[in-house]
Amino acid sequence: MKSSTRLDSVLFQLTPTRTRCDLIITANGKTEKIASGLLNPFLAHLKTAQDQIAKGGYSIILEPKPGSDATWFTKGTVERFVRFVSTPEVLERVYTIESEIIQIGEAIAIQSNNDLGLSTVVDHQAKPVESIEDL
Numbered sequence: 001m002k003s004s005t006r007l008d009s010v011l012f013q014l015t016p017t018r019t020r021c022d023l024i025i026t027a028n029g030k031t032e033k034i035a036s037g038l039l040n041p042f043l044a045h046l047k048t049a050q051d052q053i054a055k056g057g058y059s060i061i062l063e064p065k066p067g068s069d070a071t072w073f074t075k076g077t078v079e080r081f082v083r084f085v086s087t088p089e090v091l092e093r094v095y096t097i098e099s100e101i102i103q104i105g106e107a108i109a110i111q112s113n114n115d116l117g118l119s120t121v122v123d124h125q126a127k128p129v130e131s132i133e134d135l
Helices: 047-054 075-085 088-124
Strands: 009-014 020-027 030-038 059-062
Touching (some): 020 075, 047 059
Antiparallel strands (some): 009 020, 009 059
């Protein structure tokens, strides 16, 4: 397939762990695998892919809207995108962002546990009523 070939679709075929993928392009009934690797660097740049993976499944399909004149949707564009996403700087940025998200999630979990512990302590500080006569 030539770089200038307009594509019908791009398929991210996910592994069972949904952390890696094969990138397969389709044009005029022909398919070609053009890349394999980690999925997260792609997800960081593709809102549509993020939406699709959130729904579950083991594939993500990108395709132009029906009737649109997506002349930019070519093999060459996808190849450039793969090179961009695969650069060390981008991979490092994605890794850093993922690490920060994990740290924030852990901090929220710790804070939630602390909040639960504090409310339990506050509840136990009330003086118990021994009998109705004490009122």
